[in-house]
Every structure is written in structure tokens, then in C-alpha cells.
Amino acid sequence: MPTAEGYQQKQYIGKRSRQLSYHLCMAALPEPSLLLSFEEARHLVEHHAAALHPRGKELTELMDGVGGGQAVAGQILAEPIQADRDFPPFPRAMRDGYAVRAADLSQLPATLAVIGEIKAGAADRSIPVLQPGQAAAIMTGAPAPPGADAVVMVEYTTREGDRVQIAKAVVAGDNIVPAGSEARRGERLLSPGLRLDYAAIALAASIGRSHLLVYRKPTVAVLATGDEIVDIDVVPKANQIRNSNSYSLAAQVQAAGGEPLLLPISPDEPTRLRELIADGLEADLLLLAGGVSMGKYDLVESVLAEFQAEFFFTGVLIQPGKPAVFGRIPHGAGTPARETPASAENQVYFFGLPGNPISTMVTFELFARPLIEALAGMNPRKLLFLSARLKSEIRTKTGLTRFLPAILSGEFEHAEVELAGWHGSGDVAAVARANCYVVIPPDRDRIARGEWVPLLLR
Ligand code: AMP
Ligand code: MG
Numbered sequence: 001m002p003t004a005e006g007y008q009q010k011q012y013i014g015k016r017s018r019q020l021s022y023h024l025c026m027a028a029l030p031e032p033s034l035l036l037s038f039e040e041a042r043h044l045v046e047h048h049a050a051a052l053h054p055r056g057k058e059l060t061e062l063m064d065g066v067g068g069g070q071a072v073a074g075q076i077l078a079e080p081i082q083a084d085r086d087f088p089p090f091p092r093a094m095r096d097g098y099a100v101r102a103a104d105l106s107q108l109p110a111t112l113a114v115i116g117e118i119k120a121g122a123a124d125r126s127i128p129v130l131q132p133g134q135a136a137a138i139m140t141g142a143p144a145p146p147g148a149d150a151v152v153m154v155e156y157t158t159r160e161g162d163r164v165q166i167a168k169a170v171v172a173g174d175n176i177v178p179a180g181s182e183a184r185r186g187e188r189l190l191s192p193g194l195r196l197d198y199a200a201i202a203l204a205a206s207i208g209r210s211h212l213l214v215y216r217k218p219t220v221a222v223l224a225t226g227d228e229i230v231d232i233d234v235v236p237k238a239n240q241i242r243n244s245n246s247y248s249l250a251a252q253v254q255a256a257g258g259e260p261l262l263l264p265i266s267p268d269e270p271t272r273l274r275e276l277i278a279d280g281l282e283a284d285l286l287l288l289a290g291g292v293s294m295g296k297y298d299l300v301e302s303v304l305a306e307f308q309a310e311f312f313f314t315g316v317l318i319q320p321g322k323p324a325v326f327g328r329i330p331h332g333a334g335t336p337a338r339e340t341p342a343s344a345e346n347q348v349y350f351f352g353l354p355g356n357p358i359s360t361m362v363t364f365e366l367f368a369r370p371l372i373e374a375l376a377g378m379n380p381r382k383l384l385f386l387s388a389r390l391k392s393e394i395r396t397k398t399g400l401t402r403f404l405p406a407i408l409s410g411e412f413e414h415a416e417v418e419l420a421g422w423h424g425s426g427d428v429a430a431v432a433r434a435n436c437y438v439v440i441p442p443d444r445d446r447i448a449r450g451e452w453v454p455l456l457l458r
Helices: 003-009 038-050 199-208 245-256 270-280 298-304 357-375 428-433
Strands: 057-061 099-100 110-120 134-138 150-154 156-158 161-168 188-190 211-215 219-226 259-264 285-289 312-313 325-330 347-353 386-390 402-413 414-419 436-440 453-458
Touching: 038 325, 038 357, 099 110, 099 161, 134 161, 156 270, 156 436, 161 245, 188 199, 188 219, 211 259, 219 270, 245 259, 245 285, 245 357, 270 285, 270 298, 298 312, 298 325, 298 347, 357 402, 357 428, 402 428, 402 453, 414 436
Parallel strands: 110 134, 219 259, 219 285, 285 347, 386 414
Antiparallel strands: 057 211, 099 134, 099 150, 110 161, 156 161, 312 325, 325 347, 386 453, 402 414, 402 436, 436 453
């Protein structure tokens, strides 16, 4: 990632000269009752995400020639992909050995006449037609000859000149993949909404697609707030904290399929915060970090309210991340009307994420990610928890669903997990050591060693 300076200057989307109109008359703080359980908050976000649409399509190279990196890897497919021919296009030998007629092997050992050799890529005219009592040497990936219905693995054969002795029976179909059995020409293989991973890329390559239509990435404005927060290229004074949230969020946005746009850090002061929020509302989604707690200088919610914000939640019963805020603002409320709205709803969604770095990270994964994925055109998916055995007892308080940084270890099916030993929501070192979060339901205050616990992979 470029440095803070370069990144922010390049990406900064503000227009200083723009005249902003605010709807101060509408300003009202959200109801204090918008405190939801984790499940309620997650379902609400999923519900809103389901109504969103991606932002157009673009043709992208399967492979970026310059760095050798794959240009489509991780992007979201925007077109259906069909087989351009039968797969496999010919009956394909799956093993090195001998192509035979299974019926010839009713008596073992059987001796057959070898009438030729077929290697992968063999042309049609060089392929012999197999008659009863005959076999053809064949290599993996070669077309099975007409007349053959199975391949015997070379391990079960003994070659004697132009004859082969076979010690093991086969049934018709063994070790031959019939033409068209994997896919028929014209059959749909992939559908829009799929995140392109290596298997999908292999499929695209196998049908000769050097370019694929993918959805345009949604832009996600990232606004860190706090009087004490300074850019990472500034030497912080004793009372200052370097801005890490903009960078973790940018990386998370990218991983979710969005294009992060870092705004300058906002002080805890309404005029500048207002300006920067207005700039952020030009993106497809606005992420704020910090300033959503109950402190006197936590101004984010009240400034968002000036923009006619509709709040869906202003707190979630989780740790870390309880003060998380989710809502939306109509286009034109403090921002100029957009030519091409990101979604039919003509609204810009926002999240006010708590500023403690682990809270920011966790609340992004739990709530912001599904919305970005939807704007990116990805098919919705449910949050998946894995399980592992707890290595040592956890004691906590009831009332909140907890997502605690943890280390998953063990081997094969013996997965074990233990807390990363964190010192609260600001402990970036602990989360950097961790590779997952242990999820503790709100009704549990003690989880014994050896219990299976749900966890969220990182
Ligand atoms: P807040 O949510 O604004 O009350 O901030 C909670 C804690 O997170 C405070 O200790 C902040 O100093 C810290 N914090 C807020 N924003 C950032 C940031 N962008 N990078 C690092 N730490 C932050
Ligand atoms: Mg703050």
C-alpha cells in the first residue's frame, strides 16, 4: 500500500470548493433504543445488503501481463460462463495402462494382442479401432480408442512383445471419462456473483477466456476521527496516536471487493467532520472510525443526523464493538445529486465503527463486509463459524456476544484454540498474533477447557 501521504493525496475525493447545503432542521439524534443483539444487527445488515446492486461491469484480463498477477482473482464474475465444447471433448483415459474391452477379461489372467500405443494428444487417424481380443497401450489424458470401454492400470499388466498379460478385471467405464460427462457444450458452468478464485480461473482458462466481465468495485470512503489521531508519517507527540484504522479498514475493504478511498483524519470538531462526511458520501459506502461512543467529543452520530441520516442501529450487544452504528443517508442530503447512483435505493449507507482498533476490525467483518460484498455484486453468504476445542478455560460476563482474538492450532482434525491474551480493544499486537476470533454467546460466563467453541476465521 502507498504511504499515508501519497495514498491520501491520490485517493482523496473531496472537493473543497463545493457549496454544501445541510438540512440542519432535520438534525435529530437517533433513538437510544437502537441497541440490538448481534443476530438482530447482522440480519438487518444482510436484509439491506440483499436490496443492493453492483455498479456496472468491466472486461478484465484473466491475467495481468505486467506483474504476472491475476487481474480477475478475487473479483466478482458479472456474466454467465458456458462450456464452449464438451468436457472432456473425447473419452479420456484417466490412467497409464491398456485400453481394453472389459468383456475380454472374464478369465484371468487374460492375454491380449497389443495393436498400438496412444499418447495424450494423439490425432484421430493414428488411433486404432479395438477388436475383441485386442488392447492398446494408452497414456493418461489420451483419447480411448473406439471399441475400448475401459483402461487397465499398467500396474496390473505384464508386457511380452506384442502381447500383454492382464491380471485384474475391469468393468466397462473403468478409468475412462466419457466425452461430455463433466459438461456439455453450451452448459452453464459459472454464474454471475461468484468471487473468482483459482478454480474458477482454471475453468475460464479451460474454455479459452482470456478476459472476463467482472463487476466494478464499489468505492468505500474511510474516515478516521479523533483529535489525538495523527498520520503515520508524522512523529506522534506523547499524547498522540498513529492512525492505524484507516489502514486496517483499507485492507479489509480490498479483501471484501471494494476500492478504499482514504479521507484525511477528522478532528473531533463538527465543521471539519461535516465537510469530510459530505466528501465521504460521494463514495458508494462511507466507513467512519471513532467518535461513536458516549464521550462529550464523540460527534459522529450528531453530525450524521444533520445529513438526514436514518439510523438502523446505534449499538450492538457485542464485545468488542458495542457502539457500532449503521444507517443511510439519502443522496442530495448535503451532497450533490449523483449522476449514476450506486444502487437503486438512491441512498448512501454508512457505518460508524468504534475507534478502538480491534473494535474497528471486528465490526467491519461482522457488519460492513456483507454490504460491500453486495455492492461488489457478490452472492450473499451467511457468516460461517467453525469449531475447535478450547485449550484453556474462559471466564467472562454474560450479556454480550464476544469475539475474542484467538489462536487456532493443532493438526488435521484435532483443532484447538486459545485466546491470544489480549489487553482490550486497543491491543493490535494481540490481534496480529491471532488467526481467528473465539465467539462466546451472551448467556455464557464460563467455558470449560476441552469444550467445543465456535470461531470466526480471520
Ligand atoms: P473512540 O472510538 O473515538 O472513542 O476511540 C477509541 C480508542 O481508539 C481511543 O483510544 C482512540 O485513541 C483509538 N483510536 C481511535 N481512532 C483510531 C485510529 N484511527 N487509529 C488508531 N487508534 C484509534
Ligand atoms: Mg475519539
